[in-house]
Amino acid sequence: MKREAKAGGKLAEALAADYLQHRGLRLIARNYSCRLGEIDLILADGPVLVFVEVRLRRNPDYGGAAASITAAKRQRILGAARHYLSGKPEPACRFDVVLLDALAADRIEWIRDAFGE
Numbered sequence: 383m384k385r386e387a388k389a390g391g392k393l394a395e396a397l398a399a400d401y402l403q404h405r406g407l408r409l410i411a412r413n414y415s416c417r418l419g420e421i422d423l424i425l426a427d428g429p430v431l432v433f434v435e436v437r438l439r440r441n442p443d444y445g446g447a448a449a450s451i452t453a454a455k456r457q458r459i460l461g462a463a464r465h466y467l468s469g470k471p472e473p474a475c476r477f478d479v480v481l482l483d484a485l486a487a488d489r490i491e492w493i494r495d496a497f498g499e
Contacts, residue, residue, distance in 0.1 A: 390485065394438035395422050398480040401490050407432060416465040419458030424466065431475045433463045435496075438482045451479060456497060 399409055407425040414421045423434035435451060459477065467475075477497035482489055 390438055391436070393485050394480075394482050395436045397482065397485065397487055398434065398436045398490065399423055399425075401480070401487055401492070402432075402434065405492075414462060414466055416462055418461030418465050421459060421462045421466065427476075429474060431467075431473045432478050433459065433466075433475065434478045434480055435459055436480045436482070438485070451496075460497070 395412065399412065402423070402425055403409055407427045409423065409425050410431075411424040412422070414424055421433050422436040423432075425432045425434060435455075437451060463475065463477070476495045479493045479496040481491040481493065
């Protein structure tokens with residue numbers, strides 16, 4: 383079951399990357415990982431660096447994909463982004479979320495600036 387979920391997550395990330403690239407974003411990295419956390423996708427939207435969390439939830443019993451991004455998960459993503467940016471000139475950044483309830487491009491919900499205050 384866990385291996386199946388991991389495979390589904392990789393497929394969801396690939397779908398999300400294709401979806402975003404078809405909308406003009408440029409892929410920089412996939413699955414950036416450090417001790418602080420992981421970022422599924424890093425893309426450029428013009429001069430803006432976009433950190434993307436991809437969430438697949440086929441079963442809405444636990445609140446769906448959006449509900450799976452807890453405060454703790456958000457902090458891990460922010461920490462990983464800070465780590466990624468360390469030692470680099472800091473560009474404008476935003477955090478987007480791509481939600482899927484099925485492995486289908488027509489079921490993608492893209493939330494721009496999902497962590498915006």
